[in-house]
Amino acid sequence: MSIVSEHEQPSLLKRKKYMELQVEIVSRETIRPETPTLPEFKHYKLSLLDQLSPLVYGIEFTCYAPPNNKLDDEHCSIAHLKKSLSKALSRFYPLAGRLTADESTIDCNDEGTPFVEDRCKCPLSLFLHAPYRVDMANQFLPSIIPAHGHRTSRSLAPTEMVPFAVQVSIFDCGGVIIGTKGLHKILDAASCGIFLKMWSDLAKGLQVESAIDITTAISLFPPCSWAAVSPPREPIPLCALEGNKVDGTCVVKVFEFNPDSVATLQAKARSDLVPKTTRIEAVSGFIWKHVMAAAATASGNPCAFGPSVVTHAVNIRSRTSPKLSPTTFGNLVVHGIADYKGQNGMVPKLSDLVTEIWRALADVKDADFLTTLQGKDGGQAIRRYKQNLAVLKDQPNISIYRFTSWSKLGMNPDFGFGMPLWSGHTGGRMSSSFKNLILLILNPGHQIEASLILDEKEMYILQSDPHFLQFASLIGRPHSHTTTI
Incomplete structure (x- = not known):
């Protein structure tokens, strides 16, 4: 060594x-x-x-x-x-x-x-x-x-x-x-x-x-x-690399969804097209609905839901044909894109938003689609894919929310200390370049923790929303399993 x-x-x-x-x-x-x-x-x-x-x-x-x-x-x-x-x-x-x-x-x-x-x-x-x-x-x-x-x-x-x-x-x-x-x-x-x-x-x-x-x-x-x-x-400021910034305009908060809350959201998210939703789809749709509401309230028009886009990262290692080894190194992620047009005065249904997320994820999980992105010709297909996303981003008054999930990625290593009591992401104030980034972590005990980076005003509205807090608990209160440490 x-x-x-x-x-x-x-x-x-x-x-x-x-x-x-x-x-x-x-x-x-x-x-x-x-x-x-x-x-x-x-x-x-x-x-x-x-x-x-x-x-x-x-x-x-x-x-x-x-x-x-x-x-x-x-x-x-x-x-x-x-x-x-x-x-x-x-x-x-x-x-x-x-x-x-x-x-x-x-x-x-x-x-x-x-x-x-x-x-x-x-x-x-x-x-x-x-x-x-x-x-x-x-x-x-x-x-x-x-x-x-x-x-x-x-x-x-x-x-x-x-x-x-x-x-x-x-x-x-x-x-x-x-x-x-x-x-x-x-x-x-x-x-x-x-x-x-x-x-x-x-x-x-x-x-x-x-x-x-x-x-x-x-x-x-x-x-x-x-x-x-x-x-x-040119050299890049650390706040742009790490996000943390004392005078940042965004803040990080972590919310916990316990297994009962997740199961209830899955039931509420069902539709004829998607009769069985995953935990990640249900929680993502629920968060999307309420961060849109917070943004609308912060803008002074609580009824102005959308337009809004969600990108959701997908690990493609097990999706390609043939499947890649789970130990394949590098960035092997493609983003599903869900687009909500929005109707003034209309509050979107959870099931509708989850359906949009389901469609977006199904598209990029398709082995035939992933094949079109590979090889020399695949580079141009990826370029068109990126250009389509750029067109969406350039629409006026549109909000982009970037979701990623660590639920099945082995991010709870043991090291001989036993399984972690708690895994986290980051905290404090963040650079605006990290705005609307949402990380989902499945922690021991099967709770889903959502780390949200939002505009400070929008975050204050969200964490005061009783409908959101009916299912999501702000992290910070003591946990019984840590009392004897």
Whole structure:
């Protein structure tokens, strides 16, 4: 294992406070692959779907209860996470590389992954019980500023953007939070889930196959010149990469839908065309209806529902013919597009909105449709598809809501700590470029948590809507399963 250390002396520990929490950064290190990447694998070309993916970071953190027998030396556990991460990077070698200036290739140069370790001078339950814990989440997410750079600028060039970063927070009680950031340009949520599972299996000492498919994406979706970045971009502000911004115009709130609420929404969403809706379709339609209502109220015309568009991300690995391996690496996502025209004074039915979402998802899940997007000719089909979406976006006074679901992507890794108590996304204020992004997470216990990024005024209206709160509970109240942590 190769580790480049930049430990800080205890007297120089950087302290961050937010409400009752105090987080002390103990070390910042760079974890490199256990074995060097072979010369023939030094250049990883991005596929067309990678080219079209945004240059932003996907973010996740997972909270783990303290072990039954607390380790005397917690550094042994941290050292084990680092060693297993180094092994995982040998298999997922693009994550230890860096983008080229034209964003067409990953230079698999083994520069490594930032790894931040910190200590929290409180029990994990203090965070999990905090009324505003969603707003505290950013303390447990790693910085993507290069550790060796000591940059004063708050912008990064593409060549400086690390593909993956990790922060491990240890609480006084022995509880752990593992926060990660993955560059969306390189990997989608499913790829991130594949990597996290491999890393966690290695951490548990399990035998792990090296069957990561790192070539299929570019063979099915070869890059196109029309999607290339030319000339290279100027350095990008961090708020545009991560979304977090002190003076951002949008806010993040997380709402929980318990299994009974979801079942009721599924029953309400049924129609002759869609007699059986999925949990994700029902919750998505319900959220769409109420965020449209909030936007209409904020505009001063509560009856002005629509026009509105929903895009819903679909993992196509199991949808193509033949099916792709679930371990296929890269961005393998296509977006279903549901278009609601809106009628002034008419409140849309939940069943109608869910039907529109169902149609949109059915279209992009169709194996024949996905075949038309593949190969040399597929590039033009994808271009037309993107142009159609751009036409919708250019319509006056239209709202675009971007949904994505992590319900079946393995985003709850174990690492030997047991299954997570809670998995989250991000919190606080966000840049307006992230407006109307909605992430759905299926947590242990089968609750669906919806992380919504909305305009602040619209969010206030939504979280005050009694019809919305009849099924959705604002995250922040204590959970019974965390009381003894």
